[in-house]
Amino acid sequence: MIQAQARELLAERSTFPKLRQAANAERGFDADLWREVAELGWLSLDVPEEYGGMGCEGLERCVLSEELGRSLAPIPFASTSAVIDAVRLFGSDAQKARSIAALSMPRRRSTTTSQELQPRYHQ
Helix, strand or coil: CHHHHHHHHHHHHCCHHHHHHHHHCCCCCCHHHHHHHHHCCHHHCCCCHHHCCCCCCHHHHHHHHHHHHHCCCCCCHHHHHHHHHHHHHHCCHHHHHHHHHHHCCCCCCCCCCCCCCCCCCCC
């Protein structure tokens, strides 16, 4: 069901003109599509119900990720999902209660960064 719903929505909303528009936008993503994805609950598919999620298994998010990639959807889904997972797996109960629901809302988005402790390249 999620695959058909995603494929139909993204066929309409993730067209090449929309991709170009998002790439040239100040934010770098399609804010309207992001809002719609969040409102559909796609950001919280495998988040436990106690934290405001749908409580699905990981398969649903995998199927959704495949459709988002297939359509080149210009939204920060992967990075936001990674942060939600990090909080869900490693956060305290208070952090989970505060952050997971907030990150699943359309007005929020997140990204990840990394730092090498011992850089391989020197100037």
